[in-house]
Structures are given as C-alpha cells and as structure tokens.
Amino acid sequence: MSVELEVGRRAVVRVPGSTANLGPGFDTLGMAVSMYDTVEVEVIASGLEVVIHGEGEEDLPRDSSHLVVKALHSGLAAADVTAPGLRLVCTNTIPQSRGLGSSAAAAVAGVLAANALAGFPLDEDRLVQLSSTFEGHPDNAGASVLGRAVVSWTEIPVDGRSQPAYRAVSIPVHEGIRATALVPDFHASTQAVRRVLPSHVTHTDARFNVSRTAVMTVALQSHPALLWEGTRDRLHQPYRADVLPVTAEWVNRLRNRGYAAYLSGAGPTVMVLSTEPVEPSILAEAREAGLAVHELEVADKPTVQVGTA
DSSP, X not given: OOEEOOXXXXXXXXXXXXXXXXXXXXXXXXXXXXXXXXXXXXXXXSEEEEEEEETTTTTSOSSTTSHHHHHHHHHHHHTTEEOSEEEEEEEEOSOTTSSSOHHHHHHHHHHHHHHHHTTSOSOHHHHHHHHHHTTTSSHXXXXXXXXXXXXXXXXXXXXXXXXXXXXXXXXXOOTTOEEEEEEOSSOOOHHHHHHTSOSOOOHHHHXXXXXXXXXXXXXXXXXXXXXXXXXXXXXXXXXXXXXXXXXXXXXXXXXXXXXXXXXXXXXXXXXXXXXXXXXXXXXXXXXXXXXXXXXXXBOOOOEEXXXXX
16 A cells, blocks of 8 residues: 655655667767756645746746656656655756757656655666666766766567666766757757668668767776777767767767767757866857857766755
C-alpha cells in the first residue's frame, strides 16, 4: 500500500545541464556542464501549483503536462508514495531546446525531488532509468544524474514488449578540461534534427566512429591533447549541417582553428572542449554574430536538500 507524504515536506534539487554525443558518441557519450535548473517541491494539502522563473517562463505549461511534474509523479510512483498536492517552483537557467539538456534536466529534477520526498529509496541506476524514459536515450539524463562524463547505452528487450533498459556509468574527466558553449538565438527540434539522419550508414563510417568514440573516452579521462581527434564524427553531424547551417559554419570555423568543436546534442549549440580558454577574439566574433557565449566547467552530481516547510 502506498504511503501518503506529509503536508509540508519539502525538497530542493539543483540539476546540471549537459552536452551529449561529444562528437562521435551518438546517443552514448554525455557530460554534465555548469549551468543549472533548480526545482523546489513542497507537499501541500491539495491541488497542483507550478511557478516558473527564468528560461521558459513565458512558454512552459503550469499544469500536469509540465515535464518536471510528469517526472515527479513517475518518481513518486516508483517510490510507492503519493502526495495530496504539490507546489513546484522552477528556476531555470539552462537554455531551452538548444542542445544543452534542458528537457533531461527537467526529468532528472522531477525524479530526484520525488526520491528525496520519499526518503531516498531509489538508487542511481533507477534514477537514470526513470529520467531517461522521458528522453528515449540516456546520454543527457545519465550525465545530469551522475555528473562528470558518462558512457551510456540502451538495452532493447528481445521480447519486443518490455520497456528498454537505460544504462549509464560515470567516467572521470581530466581536471584541465573546460567547456565553452556558443548558443544561437533559435530553437532546434530534436525530432526534426533526427529525421534527417539516414537509416543505414557504411561500414567505413561506422568503423570511423567506433574508433573516435574510443579515442574520446581516453581524451576525456587522461589525454586531452586528443580532444580534437576524439570529437570527429561521420554518423550524424554531416547530415545535420543543412538544417543547422549556422551551427555547421561555426563548428567548421572552430575546428579549422584547432578547437575540438562539435554539435551539442541535437543543437543548435556549438560546444568546444579545451584545456585553455577560447581566444577572446573568437568569442567576440561569436557574440557579434548573435551567439551567446557561456564559459563552463564540467559539473558534478546534482545537489539535493530535503526538510519541512
């Protein structure tokens, strides 16, 4: 029998954004970065109240269709608890629909808040599974749950009826690696950007990406000099160039100058991984072209606080 949470119980979670694919690791590699969404959840006597500040405050729903609310209910059900009512205050700094893991962060925030309210019955594997279900792939959500970088994968059940199992393991990141995000002033639809991908690729291209993904895991952990080579890709970025021309132009421009630049997630953000700051003149060019510049660090796990109002 489910346990009903006491009115006044409260949880606050702060979840990092993420950059996915990291070049060749399509739906596999992810890394948490230091931009954050914060969600405060309080159990109330009845109803649902949703308050939104910051990114998305003019567009996001304030009812049960809000992704944080959906994930919160999923987490409560997994923890076998219920709430008579909920009040959420979402403070968002992760740009929406820009390839920086805003939707994954929302799902992770909801699941983590539910776990905290319930007394932390769910382990990290379960948290990755629950939050990744909303995404359909675990690279962003895995990074936002576990922090640092992750290698992730999806196990498809052979019976064709069970739900996929989403897995992620954290890997350490060399302390010198930093991230610089160049964010265009337009949204990208993950579904639309995925539709341009071919259903088949050549064995040569597959082999190329397997090798570069392996190189990238080494570059991240201990050999950052390999970041440029490790971010090369033939599986998805070439096909997305036509629908994201601004992004493709900046990725090519930066790579031609020796920077390990790539399309972050489904875009349109351009991400650069490096051990030294990107040249100020390049960042100035980006700003003049209308791109927002965010100089970031690799982020650790989310923070979670629980108590009573």
